[in-house]
Amino acid sequence: MNKISNFLSKIGNSIVNFKNTIHSNIYLIIGCYGILTIVFICYSTKWLFHATLAPIYENLLPPAWQNKGDINHILGTDEQGRDIFNYLLLAYKSSIKLTLSATGFVVIISAVINYLLFFIAPLRPLFSMCFRVIISFPPILSAIVVALFWDNDIDAILIIIGLAYLPRFVHNIDLHIMQEWQKTYITAHRLDGIPTVKIINFYIIPNILPAYLTEITNLFSNIILALTVLTFLGFGSSNFRHPDLGVMMNNMLTIIHDNYWAFFISGIAIIVTILLIHLVNLGINIILAKKGES
């Protein structure tokens, strides 16, 4: 009984600490609550908004605030009678899911490569040359090669985008690690005989965490932007269960003269998402900097 109450009080304390951390600066407050809203929207498309892409409504309705607009269709409907707000919710959810999976893929692969580069120095020139070849091809070119040889598949496009941004990410993280490795306190730890694995895991990584988070934030932004452009151009369209924001932009181009909100709202969704993630990153960096100072 005592153990349970201890455990519950620990959970309570950590929740209070987390809440205090979130409320410690304005960037984190806006960013965290914004991201919580995004997560809520993504998980409530079915049960709260009942969003479907079935063309069951009247065609080409304008947004609700315009003449002839219907309050049940806030952003109006498209040429096929699909509700644009529902379309936005589903496309947004799909975009976030795809971007997160590509970002995760790059972060994991880069972690492995960074470890390899750190511990096996002769691999550096080999990886450097491979990365130079990869960054010589813009993602659209790689996407076309893959689409012609393999399939115009969204998973392939995600891999292409991931690979396009992998070299830069690995290089930047490697740069931060090597800069930290050359600092005096690390040399002191090495002279104390602390194993290299321990130094990198317990001293270097925590100290480069702000830079690491910034890199991940930039990676996320780059991936969602590249994904939107490529899907807008029609790549990865062969196995779409739900269209993403790029596909939505492409579809809404046909009605841009009748209802420009249908097109521009998808871009605004991306801008807001990226800004919120950058705000969270900025807030976390401020907290970590304060901790470092103290």
Place this chain on the structure above:
Amino acid sequence: MLIYIIKKLFSFLILFFLLSLVSVSVLYFSPNNSLYHLTFYQFYYDFYYQLLSNHPLSLPLFDYNMSEILQHVFLPTTELGLLAIFCAIIIGFPIGVISGLSSNSRFIHILRLLCWLLYASPLVWIAILIIRLSTVDWHFTQHIDYSSTIGNSSLITILSTNNDHKLPLLVNHITPLLLPVIILTIQPCITTIQIVSERVKLIANQNYIKVAYIKENASWKVLFRHLLPNAIPKIIPQLTANITTLLFSTMVIEILLNRSGMGTWLLYGFYQHNFSILALTLLGCGIIISLLMLLSEILVVIIYPTQSRPLHE
């Protein structure tokens, strides 16, 4: 320094060889390759012999000759990209320096917010927004017919001709380039501002710069004699790392605006399943990007030999 340059040249040659292998492999292993009976070496040799000599051998490769491809495909894209880089540096560099040296936090916050807003905008979205604002009559054609794209001559051609009416020709040439250049300048400009401002701020806080402020009479002397020469060697490689993104954006803008160039040519090749176009674009992109990177690396060392000593030692 010389050893550093030789090393860079040597690694460029290896890279060039790898790129040539990749581009030939795309053609050799393509599903509609009718010359699969040739060995890879023979195919590789024939491809480059035909490419460089313009003599058709066994490969039914190209509808155009090499000079036409260079003039109508690679040159417009390179020109557009270079103009965007030029505009981005002209606008972004001074703003970056000012924001790096500025102690006005409100200015920095507004600039940062503006940069974030523009940086977060998807390229196609912002391009269409600008097109709508500029009231250009435009509609997007997804399945491009390359023969119907807007063709253009290049700045180099106009400047090299002995025509008395160069100025009107230049104006005629630059006017349609304005819209794509404006759209393309946004992202590199933001990157330039961010990189320059960060670097200038870092260098400005160094002790030797503080000493220089005491020794020199004017602050512009500190800026041009000490601050910028120490900041630029690290800025240039960081900027050139974004060339791939710029080339990607240039191709997308060409597709959106249906302009003659690598983007439309590539998409045309994709819809026609023309692997020769794909192979040539792979090679072209690879050469453009790696050459610009090599040039930037060598230029930094040549212009600022003292400041870039950590690079080549």
